[in-house]
Amino acid sequence: MVKLIAFDLEGTLVKSKSSWVELHKRFGTWDKGKEYAERFFRGEFDYATWAELDASLWKGRKREEIMEWANSVEYLEGVEELFAFLRVNNFKIAIISGGLLCLAKRIGEELKADYVFANELVFDEEGRVTGKVLPWVDFRNKGDILLELKEKLKPELTIAVGDGHNDIAMFKVADVSIAINPHEGVEGDYLAKNLKEVKEIIAKILGQ
Template sequence: MYLIAFDLEGTLVKSKSSWVELHKRFGTWDKGEEYAERFFKGEFDYATWAKLDASLWRGKSRKEIMEWVESVEYFEGVKELFEFLKRNKFKIAIISGGLKCLAERIGKELKADFVYANELLFDEEEKVTGDVLSWVDFRNKGDILLELKEKLKPKLTVAVGDGHNDIAMFKVADVSIAINPHEGVEGDYLAKDLYEVKEIIEKILKESGQ
């Protein structure tokens, strides 16, 4: 059995960031951008940042959030890649710093084995409360992957992502694949699309005689 962990946004789907896209959808990006700048200056931690962001959407309905979730499109090659992974005995994890509502939709459709992301909370009227369960921050993707690796004891662990918060996963994985990465993000392999990710994994399995 093998293990592979994927980032979600910018890797499997065309959304760049749940947070940014909802800010733009709801007209709250000016304040959202200010909070992002303050977080990266070290003024507060990730959990505080997430709650500040979500507080700007307080009162928005689950329906409004899900309309955006359902609009997010896949990158080409994702279904072929996941079918290949399933045929080759991979356990598949999606580890996203975005929102669980999107990650769960994608995980269910692609039949991923594990899904980790941040959860917006809703009240009894299905309105955003402004609270967030921050399961995945900018630093702990590697911790999540390490926990899975220790639990499953796979023959091979692969990580695929595009952003700086994916580097922590890359350090834990046996093999890392950077797909259209942000500047300064490097993996053992570089891929331009998901078809190329599939080719790289095929090559790795063949070379290792697995």
């Protein structure tokens, strides 16, 4: 029987904490980006609007500039061992990220994840940022995405691993949740300090 595991990306599998914040800081747009974030959390506009406001600050930037950042992001220790262990144990692996697809796709391909979901910047024919975004993963729908995968695959076990408040929706859908170095107020069935501990927890769940 197949098993399913869903990972958050940033702060969970890689050292980057937020695609959006890091690109703002790289391009010198963080002051405005921070203002938009504060306005979103005050409820002034929805997630799709927030994403486009953010991306509009990078309009005209080249795809190469975005990928230079995406390709520089480093893994957290223990990722490859964990993914090898999961494949041996018949897990389908999903990455569900509120960050950007340019990073999530790279990581998904390198780690051979089965599914990758993240937010996609739209580029024009010349490879420049248009300011438009395809907001596939917002602050609330990680659980909906995981639920769709569960209904499709009908796994005997579903595990979710993450660190942030937008991962709580995944935790509610999963049979077992693992919070890795979680933000304040984020709790899972298990708490892990690193990916080595995540692997040990899953082995324990599997009775190994």
